[in-house]
Every structure is written in structure tokens, then in C-alpha cells.
Amino acid sequence: MATKPNILWFCADQMRYDTIASLGNSEIRTPNIDRLVASGTTFENCYVQNQICTPSRASFLTGRYPAAHQVYRNGNSHFPVEEKLITKTFDENGYDCGLVGKLHLSTAAHLESRPDDGYRHFEWCQNPAWERVPASNAYWTWLRNKGVDPKMLFSDAKQYLRIGPEPELHQANWIAERAISFMEEARSGPWLLSLNPFDPHPPFDPPERFLARFGDGETLTPPLFRQSDIAHQARFFDVRTQKRVAVNPVLSPEEKRTQQIEEGDIRGSKPPDRFDGKKVKAAYYAMIENLDAAFGRILDHLENTGAIDNTVIIFTSDHGELLGDHGLIYKGCRFFEGLVRVPLIFAGKGIGKGHRSRAMVETIDIAPTLLDLVGLDISPAIQGKSLGPLMTGKSIPDTHKDCVVTDFNDSLGNSAVTHYTQASMTCDGRYKLAVYHSHPGLGELFDLHEDPDEFVCRWNDPAYASLKSDLLARHLDRMMGTVPAGPERVAPA
Known part of the structure; x- marks a missing residue:
């Protein structure tokens, strides 16, 4: 019997669809994600089933719509015991499953209560800037083992726009290091590894080394904005969002000179009243470039060991970021493209190389696709539709769903x-x-x-x-x- 492929599932947090160089963004450098684009199939029209972390992750980890799994809220008390995660299915079918980073299927304000998730290896870090229960943040344990005091490293973490840890001490580097360690473990069967970094979720805090080439972002394209956006957003004043009042994201020279960076919050959920959209975009792009570098370390390891020949790789995000578009920032109940549309790239044996599909797809399609690619049965409870035929040449590559x-x-x-x-x-x-x-x-x-x-x-x-x-x-x-x-x-x- 042929060996089933390994699965590397990399899920960024709050990363928009339009932030990858090889997919049309000339202002950002993402050489390692570009490598994946060149070696796999990219779905350019992938939409999330909810704009918020927990319900979105519940959807793509079960392959079910929010109306089915009923996990609509961030901060929910628990994950329903009757809902089955795709990782549990892989565990039951001989996969050694691991997680590094977030899970976030229920409240993680202190210590997240794990469902029956199937992960044998579990290194949890909900937010790199805090540890609410002693010894619960695996990233902080890694920092302490290096002689670094995490509380000092993140002492100014409440600023929504700031300089973060340098790459060597960054959460992204921790994830890459722990991923390589997991992949090097001796085992007789295939593995599935979920890598869930916090970036580029706010606060916008890239390493200075990556921010340096962007400066204040003056050369970047400004966020999408017209003066009419302010009146349009006023209609949605009582709609649950993080940025309630739209503002012009492009500051005048006088505003730039006098602006003070407002304090946000350690969760990255309190947006500023006024912000410099270009400066925010510069920090956001720098965060993604740092994340790309860490992702490259993981790809290099797979290539150097030959494991890449038998590994399915997925790169995606749980939702996007408004990033100043229409005078808004962060997330909430809005449906602009930058918030509801995310990257989705698959690569691996049998998957078309360098293909770009314009089909309308949903993140709930990831779970049945993975089952399809490794030859496992797709449960009738799963509502997503496998993308396998589109990637392997068995169906029209730009046709999948009539709407999302x-x-x-x-x-x-x-x-x-x-x-x-x-x-x-x-x-x-x-x-x-x-x-x-x-x-x-x-x-x-x-x-x-x-x-x-x-x-x-x-x-x-x-x-x-x-x-x-x-x-x-x-x-x-x-x-x-x-x-x-x-x-x-x-x-x-």
C-alpha cells in the first residue's frame, strides 16, 4: 500500500488575499509563499464563512457552516462535543497530529479548553504577548529557555502600532523551529501538522529589520478610500465592528507631524480613533514578510530532507483585515473583500503546479479536500466540497460553486x-x-x-x-x- 502523504497546514491570522507578491502585489516581498504558488494551485477567490477567528476556524476545521456547528461567537464557553474536527478524523486513520500556535475554538482569555481534537503534540500559544496561566504559553517557555523574560519583551504590547521582537525571538521563528522538531521525530506513519501563528493580527508590531525598508509607508499605495465612505459607514454605526466610525486613512502633512500613537490593547482588538493608513500598511506588510521568512525555513527543511515529495502543503488564513479600506481597520461585521477573502494555496504530489483558479471556493472546502487527497472517506456531515478535482485536472478549473x-x-x-x-x-x-x-x-x-x-x-x-x-x-x-x-x-x- 502506498504511504499516505504528510500534511502541513499553515494558517496565518487575519491575512488578506491581496498580500502575496506573485499574486499581484508589487509592494511586498514573499519569496517563500511565492515558491508555494509556483509549485501548487492557488484559489484566488476563497471566502471565509465568518469574519471572526473562532467561528471561522470552527468552520474550516469541521468542513461545516456556522449554522451547522453553531459556533458563531468568539469567547464561547466551549466547543460542541458533537462536532468532529478533521484533525480527529486523521488521528483515527493513523496520522500523528501536531499543533503549534493557536487553536481558538473556544474562549482563550485564560486557558483554552481543548475539545477532542486529535492532536498528540500540542504547543499552545493563543497570543504571543500574554500568559494568563503560569507555564501555559509554550512560546513563553521557549523564550525563558533562551534566557529571555517574556514580560519585558512585551512590556509595551498595548500600543496598536509598535516595533515587535526581532526575528530570532519572534513567535514566527518559534513556530518554524518547533515545526522542524516535530517533523524530525521518528515515526512509522504519516503526520499532520497545524501551524497557527498570531501574525499579521493586530497589534501591528513587526520586527524592525523587516519594517526598515518600508519606513513610514509613504511609497505604498494608500488604502481604498473615498470621502463618501464616511457617510456610508455611518449607516452601520450600530453594527458590531471594532472600528465604528470611518475616517480618512491618508493623513495630511500636519496630521502626520502631530499624530500621537494611541494605546490599543494587548488583544489587538481596540482600534485607534485616527490612524495613518500607509504606516499601518507598512507594518502589516512587514509582519507578513517576517512570517514568509519563517515559512521559508519550514519549506527548506522539507526540501532538504526529501519529505516535500510526500507532503501536502496548505497555506491560508482564518479571515482578512480591513487595513484602512473605506476608512476602517481591524475586523467585525462588514463584508468588504479585504476582510472576507483570504489566500488559499495547495501544493503536493498530483496537484497542478503554477495553476491559478478563479473558482468561487470556501474555507469549509479545505477539510473534504484533504480527505479526498489522501483517500479517506468524506463524512456526509461535511458540507464543504472537495477541491481535488480542480487541482488534479478532473474538472473545469474555474468552476466550483455558484456563490459563497x-x-x-x-x-x-x-x-x-x-x-x-x-x-x-x-x-x-x-x-x-x-x-x-x-x-x-x-x-x-x-x-x-x-x-x-x-x-x-x-x-x-x-x-x-x-x-x-x-x-x-x-x-x-x-x-x-x-x-x-x-x-x-x-x-x-
Whole structure:
């Protein structure tokens, strides 16, 4: 019997789709992610099922929509015992499973309660800047073993924009080092390794070495913004987000001269009232370049040992970052491309090399794809659809789903907005419809072909009334389609 492939699953935190050099961003350097793009298949239209960490991770780790697994909230008390993680399935089928970094399937404010996750090896670090329970942060243990005091290293961690640890002491380097150690362990069967760094999640704190070439970001393209964004966002003032009031992200020379960096919070969830969008983008890009360097160490090890020939590699993120677009920053219940669209790259034996698919795909498609690629059965409970045929030449590479879904229901805990918020989005690649169910009459409709930067909302445009009606009907059908029927029927009655 052929040896099943290893699986390396690298999931960045809050990384937008448009931050990879070989996929069109000329301002950033990502040579190692570019290596993966060249050796694998990239899905350029991958959308998350929720814009917030826990519900998004619950979705792609189960292959199920939020309406199915019911993990809609960050800060939830527990992960449902009846939900099965894909990593547990691999554990049951002979894989040695490991995790380094975040899990975040339930509240991690102190010490996260692990579900039956299937991980034999578990090195947990929810946030590199804190340790709420002694000896619980594996990254801090690594730092202490190097003679470094983590509390001193992160003494100014409340600033939303600052200089972070240098690469040698950075969480990304810890992840690379621990990943290599895990891969070097002697074992008789295949392994699955989940690598879940905190970056480029706020606070924006790259190593100075990577930030240096960007400076204050003056040469970077400014965030997407028109003055009309301020009035448009005012309509969503009571919608649960982290940045409530839109501002012009491009500062005047006088504003740059006098601006003081506002204090945020150690969680990276309290955005500034006013910010320099170019400076923020510079820090964000520098964080990704540091992450790319650590990812490169892992790829080098796989290549140098020959293990890359029998390893499926996935690179993705749990959700994006608004990054100043439309005057907003961080995350919340908004559906702009920068927040709901993420990278998704697969590479490995039998997967097309250098292929780029424009198919509409969802992160819940990752779980069934992995099962498909290694020859394991896909449970009927999984709602995602395997991308295997698109990567192996067995189906049309740009056709997968007619539209994708993002579903928010009281998902964000850290927000100045206390108003209950429920909203959902469907998008077919051209028309994006967002319905704010908790706010009657509030919605958005964008034509991404005519308006790819999402400046002109057609929700109340009479010329789009008929189309809007059709899209609302499809939206209802698609959202109802995410609700499972419950336990398997075993008898007629």
C-alpha cells in the first residue's frame, strides 16, 4: 500500500488575499509563499464563512457552516462535543497530529479548553504577548529557555502600532523551529501538522529589520478610500465592528507631524480613533514578510530532507483585515473583500503546479479536500466540497460553486457596539449581497465587475431593484442550504 502523504497546514491570522507578491502585489516581498504558488494551485477567490477567528476556524476545521456547528461567537464557553474536527478524523486513520500556535475554538482569555481534537503534540500559544496561566504559553517557555523574560519583551504590547521582537525571538521563528522538531521525530506513519501563528493580527508590531525598508509607508499605495465612505459607514454605526466610525486613512502633512500613537490593547482588538493608513500598511506588510521568512525555513527543511515529495502543503488564513479600506481597520461585521477573502494555496504530489483558479471556493472546502487527497472517506456531515478535482485536472478549473457564504451572528465580543448583530453575505464573483438581519432594511449590494473596490452601494438604487429582488431570493435559498437536517434518518418514522 502506498504511504499516505504528510500534511502541513499553515494558517496565518487575519491575512488578506491581496498580500502575496506573485499574486499581484508589487509592494511586498514573499519569496517563500511565492515558491508555494509556483509549485501548487492557488484559489484566488476563497471566502471565509465568518469574519471572526473562532467561528471561522470552527468552520474550516469541521468542513461545516456556522449554522451547522453553531459556533458563531468568539469567547464561547466551549466547543460542541458533537462536532468532529478533521484533525480527529486523521488521528483515527493513523496520522500523528501536531499543533503549534493557536487553536481558538473556544474562549482563550485564560486557558483554552481543548475539545477532542486529535492532536498528540500540542504547543499552545493563543497570543504571543500574554500568559494568563503560569507555564501555559509554550512560546513563553521557549523564550525563558533562551534566557529571555517574556514580560519585558512585551512590556509595551498595548500600543496598536509598535516595533515587535526581532526575528530570532519572534513567535514566527518559534513556530518554524518547533515545526522542524516535530517533523524530525521518528515515526512509522504519516503526520499532520497545524501551524497557527498570531501574525499579521493586530497589534501591528513587526520586527524592525523587516519594517526598515518600508519606513513610514509613504511609497505604498494608500488604502481604498473615498470621502463618501464616511457617510456610508455611518449607516452601520450600530453594527458590531471594532472600528465604528470611518475616517480618512491618508493623513495630511500636519496630521502626520502631530499624530500621537494611541494605546490599543494587548488583544489587538481596540482600534485607534485616527490612524495613518500607509504606516499601518507598512507594518502589516512587514509582519507578513517576517512570517514568509519563517515559512521559508519550514519549506527548506522539507526540501532538504526529501519529505516535500510526500507532503501536502496548505497555506491560508482564518479571515482578512480591513487595513484602512473605506476608512476602517481591524475586523467585525462588514463584508468588504479585504476582510472576507483570504489566500488559499495547495501544493503536493498530483496537484497542478503554477495553476491559478478563479473558482468561487470556501474555507469549509479545505477539510473534504484533504480527505479526498489522501483517500479517506468524506463524512456526509461535511458540507464543504472537495477541491481535488480542480487541482488534479478532473474538472473545469474555474468552476466550483455558484456563490459563497459568510454568516455573522453575534460573533464579535470585543466591540464598543453593544447592539446585537446578525448578518449574512452571498457572492457569486460579480454580485455581492449583504443583508443585516438584525437591522431591518439595512443591506449592501455591490457589482464587483463594475466596482471592484466596493465604493458604490446599489442597495437602494432603483435601477438595481429587480436584480436585488432576484439576489435576495437566491440569498434566502443559499442561507437555508447551510442548515443541516440533523441526525441521520434510520427508519421511515
